[in-house]
Amino acid sequence: MNFVIVTGLSGAGKSQTVRFLEDFGYFCIDNLPPSLIPKFAEICSQTQGKIEKVAIVIDIRGREFFNDLFKSLKMLQNMGYNYEILFLEAKDEVLVKRYKETRRNHPLAHDGNIFEAITRERNKLSEVRNQAKHIVDTTDLLPRQLREELEKIFVEGETFESLVITVSSFGFKYGIPIDADIVFDVRFLPNPYYIEELKRFSGLEDNIRDYVLQWPEANEFLNKINEMLEFLIPHYIKEGKSRLVIAIGCTGGRHRSVVLASEIFNSLKKNGHTVLITHRDIGKDVSGEIKR
Structure with missing residues (x-):
């Protein structure tokens, strides 16, 4: 069983990525507390091979639970499961523009300053970014181009038609x-x-x-x-x-x-x-x- 940990900056395209991964045959879960990853792996293993590819979105929305990520990934590895981290990012000005267009609040923008919230988020995610196997910058990517990038990473060598x-x-x-x-x-x-x-x-x-x-x-x-x-x-x-x-x-x-x-x-x-x-x-x- 293979696990993909989808993480990265808020507004960088994680929701769109999950939709594409679902098309690629992944069982996807959004905002799972990291401490539950090992238990979830046990549940998946009981499906007798029906769930072989799993994508889990984990980011700073998990608040204090996010700090358990590396401990849980270590446990996952010790259980014999493979995992890889996909990190999504974009330039600050693009992230701000996306937030303004969607009129959503940044998870860390408690004072309303999105630029400062993005900076805090980058700092908080720096360690997980360093350990990511795949880093995708979505600054200039259209949805179709993001899908193509993900296909190169996760569908290469498979006989797969997404339509x-x-x-x-x-x-x-x-x-x-x-x-x-x-x-x-x-x-x-x-x-x-x-x-x-x-x-x-x-x-x-x-x-x-x-x-x-x-x-x-x-x-x-x-x-x-x-x-x-x-x-x-x-x-x-x-x-x-x-x-x-x-x-x-x-x-x-x-x-x-x-x-x-x-x-x-x-x-x-x-x-x-x-x-x-x-x-x-x-x-x-x-x-x-x-x-x-």
């Missing part, structure tokens, strides 16, 4: 999914609903799949969509996007959209992407008139 893709079929008559990033309309294809012996089945069944995919335009559509997605996905990952929802819609969300969503899901999975699938409206009532 989780959900392919969802739906029916336009019930509304477009509000969380959709990309929406495709497949109502241009012939509708099995109008074939009496097919209308009661769904796109999960072979007879509907065979009917939908018999049309050349359906296969041409799939080829173009898959080609476009393979172009887009690396760029979404580069920009730091962690979740992508692709919505495929037909009239009722039971036949055509289900078939094509399933085909797109299978293609993405075959190409090694992290992908999920949902069929939002497949169980809706199929009685009544449905227009093309």
Whole structure:
């Protein structure tokens, strides 16, 4: 089990870092009292390998508890666990600007003077900075660039894709999914609903799949969509996007959209992407008139 201790100056990007580490598969805890680290390690060891990577944010918000950090890390090491310290920092003027933009109070700015609070914090954290394995200056980093830096440190050599893709079929008559990033309309294809012996089945069944995919335009559509997605996905990952929802819609969300969503899901999975699938409206009532 590997532990990452995330620490550093207030306003340097620890919250953003934790979100990225969660995307990388880390179990993250914010502001854990250092004295509880050994006990928490014991709890993690009881998960039978389900928790292998842990990131713990520890900083001066812990007040007097922060002083227990090195003692707890020594105990962690004696228990046979590896750990590394990630220290985040930035220039004073940038930290002040960030605090003013968020209108939050610095943990040590009891008198309202942020510059003096930052100086006190730097002094208090100097020892832990000296022992840090990784020091990241976020002064000039955009969120995407910070993610790239963290990937270099914590994902190097791993087979990992940070983007989780959900392919969802739906029916336009019930509304477009509000969380959709990309929406495709497949109502241009012939509708099995109008074939009496097919209308009661769904796109999960072979007879509907065979009917939908018999049309050349359906296969041409799939080829173009898959080609476009393979172009887009690396760029979404580069920009730091962690979740992508692709919505495929037909009239009722039971036949055509289900078939094509399933085909797109299978293609993405075959190409090694992290992908999920949902069929939002497949169980809706199929009685009544449905227009093309």
